[in-house]
């Protein structure tokens with residue numbers, strides 16, 4: 001059984017006590033037909049059977065959500081959507097509302113950089129979606145991250161901090177605890193060039209948790225889970241999970257192969273527990 005975020009396992013590594021349940025999610029993006037999705041998740045389910053101490057989610061495209069939900073019956077693997085609108089219903093052709101996701105899946109990726117870049121999602125839209133997800137009891141995985149130019153010109157902390165601040169506008173402290181943040185440097189996504197673990201850890205600490213602490217205080221800032229995303233593979237997951245501020249990963253390309261994703265989950269958990 002995979003464990004949920006209720007009842008945090010506590011374990012010590014390097015004298016730091018971890019109270020956040022690790023969480024690794026797969027973002028399948030615009031890949032997999034319904035049949036392919038069911039085949040992938042069926043294989044994944046078998047590979048992860050019996051694993052404890054970590055949450056795992058898969059985020060297939062909308063058309064495959066129902067079939068994957070059925071294929072996951074009785075499994076602790078969580079199911080997420082990749083996007084949603086903030087309105088309950090209305091004249092928004094092509095959009096999917098939070099009400100439609102309730103009962104179908106329990107997480108939703110919000111503000112992925114591909115949505116921001118290709119579909120014009122602004123910080124304000126991300127904030128509306130985040131609040132709508134929380135209002136419907138969905139776990140939002142909200143994505144933040146700088147582009148290459150911002151990184152090279154030393155703007156990473158300012159950009160990421162501002163994205164976090166904007167995303168959480170109007171969100172109360174108790175709701176904020178439910179949010180998962182994915183720090184995904186845009187230059188690392190799909191490039192095969194991941195960030196350096198200690199750099200990602202520093203951004204999570206100095207930009208993400210620092211802003212959360214300003215908004216909600218230290219205790220809430222320490223309770224919110226932050227994933228790293230961008231070219232995560234079985235070969236590099238340990239580098240990220242060894243970092244104290246990083247609680248998991250949002251995995252794109254490598255989540256499309258069951259063996260790779262299962263290896264990422266197992267090695268990620270091992271690294272977080274000091275066995276990496």
Ligand code: PGA
Nearest residue numbers: 189190230231251252253
């Ligand atoms: P990648 O994608 O793992 O293929 O780099 C990550 C993401 O976009 O979430």
